[in-house]
Amino acid sequence: MLETKGIAKIYGTGPKATHALEDVSFTVTDGEFVCVVGPSGCGKTTLLKCIAGLMRPTRGEVLLRGKRVVEPPEELALVFQDYSRSLMPWSTVRNNVLLPLRHKRLSTAERKALVAESLGSVGLTRFIDHYPWQLSGGMQQRVAIARALAYQPAILLMDEPFASVDAQTRGDLEDLVLRVREQYGITILFVTHDIDESVYLADRVVVLTHSPTTVKEIVGVSLPRPRDQIATKELADFINLRGHVYRLIRRELTPVTSVDAVPNSGTPV
């Protein structure tokens, strides 16, 4: 369904250029839940923006159902990391969810039904007439998810959506994503820096290297579904996979920590 082929992205030119992505290739098949995990600053957001058609990669291409992505495709919705800057503060929850539906060829009744259904599935029906900033962080991200679901995309991209909510809420939101995935039969590409989260959610985990970023390894996760925050995380398979991904990423981090250590051991400035 989705294929990235040798994606590279260089910001700027000359000596100050940032090589955010070097060579990233992987595929997501229909109905799959793929997590991309990588250290902070390795280019995860950049990758998602290229896939979402918000940005052109410097090299390589993104294919969605065989078609090259050059502008935001209609079959794709993106949930941003920072909900407070992606939900419109001047619109109520209802109008935020309605925003991407206004230009779709739908009747008023259909639009209304989509809004009601998506807000229902994230449990926010009661808050339809609130403004986003009147809600907690976790609730705001649920509004953003509802907006994406109402858009009826074939594939949902999520950029570290739960990075700024507390641990309890985070677990609830992970389960909510798994549930709506069943309900909507949607394909999900989920970016995170949290290894536990990636293994808990995914069918496959794409592990990225430090920049210049390439794909380190693609790890298959065959844990049984439905998953459970306690039972799944106690399985030996989960613990092994988690350890495996940790090791992949730590091997990545080692040279950086030693570089970081140099100025500290040097002469005081």
Add this chain to the structure above:
Amino acid sequence: MSRRVDQAVKLAAEIAVPIAIVAAWQLWAVNRDDPKFPPPSTILAKFQDMWLFSEFGTHVVPSLERIAIGFGIAVLAGIVIGIPLGLSRPARLWTMPHIEYWRAMPPPALLPISIILLHSIGNLQKVSFIAFFCLFPVLLNTIDGVRGIDPTFLETARSYGLGRLERIRRVVLPAAFPQIVAGMRNSLSLAVIMMVLSEYFSSTSGVGYVLLISKNTFDFGPMWAAILLIGVLGYLLNALFSIVERELLAWHRGWRAVSGG
């Protein structure tokens, strides 16, 4: 308790002190008996006599009309020109020097040429004059407001397939609106100034014209009545604007309180 004190202070500041000032003026003016400074009671009588409502239609309505049309044109033009300029750096690069030049122009400097070019006493000259100088606060605030929009809002709209016009209508305009409104507020007070100025120099009607005639005839009653009216007008327009603003920007106050912006 402290709230009651608060309210008492507010009441004193807004009503009691102004009344005291007027009363003092009354005493002073009655004793002095100078035609240049008639007592407030005479001014009020004149005010009522002229503006409620025998000369309301001949002078106040034309003035209000000019303000409304001039201000309306300025707001529309400021937003329509300001949005593309806010969105495009090259467009700003080429236009900002001209905008900066004209906005620094003192309005009286353009009065003579506008009177000659736009046939002196007609409405066209007054409305154009008001519109031209009211344009700049709206325009500059629109440009600034649009430039300051968080790019994530626009990326969100783009990722959901909103076209350019739809993005402007649903994201750019509402996001920049608080700042546009701040510009409109400045423009509105400018509009009253420009109205008086243009009417005073060439006109056959309007509140500014009343000032001109009463100056030429040394008739201080109508002059003070006109001064009082212009003050009241500016005050009321500003108050009306605040009410509209409070309605339209309720979200903005709530959002800022939460986001600490």
